[in-house]
Amino acid sequence: MNIEQIYTGCLAQGAYYITSNGEAAIIDPLREIQPYLDKLEKDGVKLKYIFETHFHADFVSGHLDLAKATGADIVYGPNADPAFDCIVAEDEQVFEIGNITIKALHTPGHTMESTTYLLKDDNGKDEAIFSGDTLFLGDVGRPDLAQKAANMTQDELAGHLYDSLMTKIMPLADDVTVYPAHGAGSACGKNMMKETVDTLGNQKKVNYALNQPNKEAFIEAVTDGLLPPPAYFGANVAMNKKGYKNVDEVIKTGLTALSPKEFETAAEGTGALILDTRANGDFAKGFIPNSISIGIGGDFAPWVGAMIGDVQQELLLVTDPGMEEEVVIRLSRVGFDNVIGYLNGGFEAWTKEDREIDKVDRITPEEFENRFNKEESVVYDVRKESEYEAEHVEEAYSRPLSNINEWMKDINPEEHFFMHCAGGYRSMIASSILQSRGYRNFTEVEGGMGAISKTNVPKSDFVCQSKTL
Missing domain, CATH: 3.40.250.10 (Rhodanese-like domain)
Structure with missing residues (x-):
């Protein structure tokens, strides 16, 4: 038996390639399927199943093209109703791949079809769970994305998620390996660890969501501080469900x-x-x-x-x-x-060809230090609120990039402001959007807070971000 995590950093997404005795399974594949086909050919194995933990919102899965190319069956959990042929598994249905088995554990809450797949080795021992967006490392899946489709509130979905975790996952042995669908940086959770693999036993100790005293406390904890989902999530769900x-x-x-x-x-x-x-x-x-x-x-x-x-x-x-x-x-x-x-x-x-170009008014952190006046300068910090709370330029305004369409409306076009993020990536996105909308009354700071922190620009006292979550 071999389990390979195929992690894509820019999506903070984990797909899984599993082989045993000439057969293979792939869990939550990305859309470009050639790397999987290359692996199958190299290993001389036949793809038997494509397991989907749920209808993904943050990426388009490769399940349809992969099934067409290999003849493998697509498997979803209970309650799934896609517009294409697939196996809609029953709770605890078992699938054989070579000498191993994978059992579908229905774990609704993130979505109502969400399913965790439990892998048992050739001796029948529980080896690993592929937990999708049900259980992350350090967090659990957000329960607000499927409200419309499930005709439920986020609190009701969170209640289902609690029941799923407590009855299906927590009873499993501590030495079971947890392979989640996402890691730190994904918008599908709010407090994920940077690690991408862990033991269930450690998660039972360190995961805040698994350590709440009761269902009510769990619901309050996992729904607190959720940011609005990105605008493209609904379209990705539709593509995964209907085709592309x-x-x-x-x-x-x-x-x-x-x-x-x-x-x-x-x-x-x-x-x-x-x-x-x-x-x-x-x-x-x-x-x-x-x-x-x-x-x-x-x-x-x-x-x-x-x-x-x-x-x-x-x-x-x-x-x-x-x-x-x-x-x-x-x-x-x-x-x-x-x-x-x-x-x-x-x-x-x-x-x-000497065609028209535009530029952004960008200055170095040293220039910012020379021009900054605590009493007069207006500073927009476009990092996440948690980053801002950890440390920020004194008197700076928190203006997260994700909310730019809201706060842009309040910009006084006659008032100059400085703008920065953590390292320059997000503030340049914001700069380009603002200039495309006609705003030019700002100066962007190169290197962001990482560079500003090394200057004498007055800053708030640093607070460890992990304590602000």
């Missing part, structure tokens, strides 16, 4: 190379949004007017989903040369299938 385009077709269309003239014509003749995926420092020095900066080097796909929201939005790409396919694939992972082309030769090709 073949990823190869999406990539082929997205890799349409456009000359600067063709790019400009496409931008003017369609409703396409120009998405610039270069590093934030390069973007600040020059970009095509009205472009939105979301760098491929950060949490790219989730921020695209959160900031753009509409997966049907047509996109034109500006990338570093050679990164075009990588960008199109990452966009497809979160359902953005309508890339209509990219700027051939990158931003350099644009500037070689």
Whole structure:
């Protein structure tokens, strides 16, 4: 038996590849399936089952294309009602893969079809659980995403989640390995650990949600402080449930190379949004007017989903040369299938033709220190509230990037403000959005709070973030 976690950092997502005696199973696969096909061929095994822990909201799964390519059966848990053929498992139904078995444990709460898969080794011993979004390391799945579909409140879903955890997972042995669907950085939870694998015994000790005295306390703890879900979540659920385009077709269309003239014509003749995926420092020095900066080097796909929201939005790409396919694939992972082309030769090709460019007013942290006046300077901190609470520039306003459409309305266009995040990635996203909406009365600080903390700019007392959760 072999269990391999295939972790994708930019999505904070874990897929699982399991083999035993010539057969294989894959749990929660990503949309691009070729890496899985390569593994199957290399190992000389046949894919028997594709297990889905639930209808994912934060990424588009590869279950449909993978089933078509291999003939494997797709398995969902009880209550699932997809628009395609699959096995809807009964609670505690057992599936054989080579010499091992996987038992479906229905664990509703995050969604009503949510299912944890319990793997037993060739001796029948409980070896591991693939807990999906039911149990994370340090947290549990948020219970607010399926309210509409389940006709329940988030408190009612949280109650189901408590029952699932207490009756299906907590009774399992401490040495059972926990393989969750997500890790730190995912919007599917609020307090995840940076580790991606742990023992159930340790989670019983350290996971705040598993240590509440009763159901009422659990409900209060897991629903407290939930941020609104990103706008693209509903569309991803629909794609996973109803179907989607073949990823190869999406990539082929997205890799349409456009000359600067063709790019400009496409931008003017369609409703396409120009998405610039270069590093934030390069973007600040020059970009095509009205472009939105979301760098491929950060949490790219989730921020695209959160900031753009509409997966049907047509996109034109500006990338570093050679990164075009990588960008199109990452966009497809979160359902953005309508890339209509990219700027051939990158931003350099644009500037070689002396076409119009724009810039962001960016200064170094040392310049910020020289210009900062505690009594007069206005500072916007676009990090998460928990980061702001841990430490911030004195008198700075907390303006999380995720809420930019709300706080943007309150900007006084006649008042200058400084803006920063933790390292420059999120503040450049905010800068590009603000400038595309006509706001230019701000200065962005290079390096963010990480660099500002090394200056003499007055700051609040540091508070460990783990104590603020």
